[in-house]
Amino acid sequence: MAKKVVAMVKLQLQAGQATPSPPVGPALGQHGVNIMEFCKAFNERTKGQEGTIIPALITIFSDRTFTFITKTPPATFLIKRSAKLAKGANNPKKEVAGSITKSQIKEIAQLKMQDLNAKDMEGAIKIIEGSTRSMGIEVVEG
């Protein structure tokens, strides 16, 4: 196929819940793609992961067709999952909502290395640790 990429769009959406309203509508509408078709395909592909945010990278071609890939949930969701929490602390400065081990932090950093603004692994770990603390989750040895 004579596919020529005209745009790439990145969205982070609730699994199984995409609708043509913003942000999907304006993000894809400006490139003239069939917005409903994207929503249907995204919801189909993320079925069963409801309650999680899923990043989608959409490639748009010159005849206004598109493809997309979905990625692992954002780092904050992976942290929350590792700490086995329903959500982070309401007031992270005063309250500890749970804990996560250093090796779990490293795992998340490895998985998200290319999506973070980190020069190396050490930098990625620091970013994940910082986010973990800002969620009121303690980092423990292990």
Add this chain to the structure above:
Amino acid sequence: MKPSEKPYKIRVDVRAEKGSEELLPEGIYDILPGQGIWIEEKGDDVIIKAYPSDVEEFVDYLRKSNISVKDVNVEKEVSLDYAELTKKYFRPIRIEDVTILAPWHKKRKSEKCIVIEPGMAFGTGRHESTKLMLKLMRHIDMEDKSVLDIGCGSGILSLYANVLGAKTIIAVDNDMDAVLSVKKNLTLNDTSRIETACTDLHHIKGTYDIILANLDIQTFTRRAGYIKKLLKSGGFIVISGVLVKNKKDVLPLFHPLSLIRTEKKNSWCGFVFK
């Protein structure tokens, strides 16, 4: 209606370091009625675009997070009916003797129509290479012939072969999304005469009177030999997806077949070999 009176949504654009979209607190999504964000890359930064129900709460979430925010801009964005917008982009188009419609268009009995749901498979009829394929196909007598459509995308070429009276049509693609899209388009066109398969080119068996291949130079370079083997003696190969500047590289690949027709549209070209 003045622009200021149009319904609008509040959009917050947050400029932050690349990767910040990974670090947004999960609770932030609860105050986004669209349940998501849109991320645009700007050099080493990203612009996170969100439509929060409560701007102050949104900014408060950002403040508590581990993101170093460089700039926050609040914009009024005019609300549009995005489903209607899609319809505006995909109006009926006439190519050769056939009209390409979307499922929401009314079929006209007086003209030949092909219905294509514009989506994830290439072939909405809006690309030069598709138009060239249809133009080249129109000059071939397909009545009672067997047709193989390689890299079928949306199935638009197979559906046109159907219009032209081909006896058997097989549409193949190595992309499952494309094959699912063809199946849907077959239903939209009330035809079950086209067989579909999700397979790589080198797994295709048999020989065919007419082979349709709107591919690209890389695939032709690697696979032209195999495509030729699938052709019945005296049959036709119709190809496109070739840029005019690559014509000289593509033509020898189909030797010893003779080039019987060439068409060009903007920077794209297409050929028929016999």
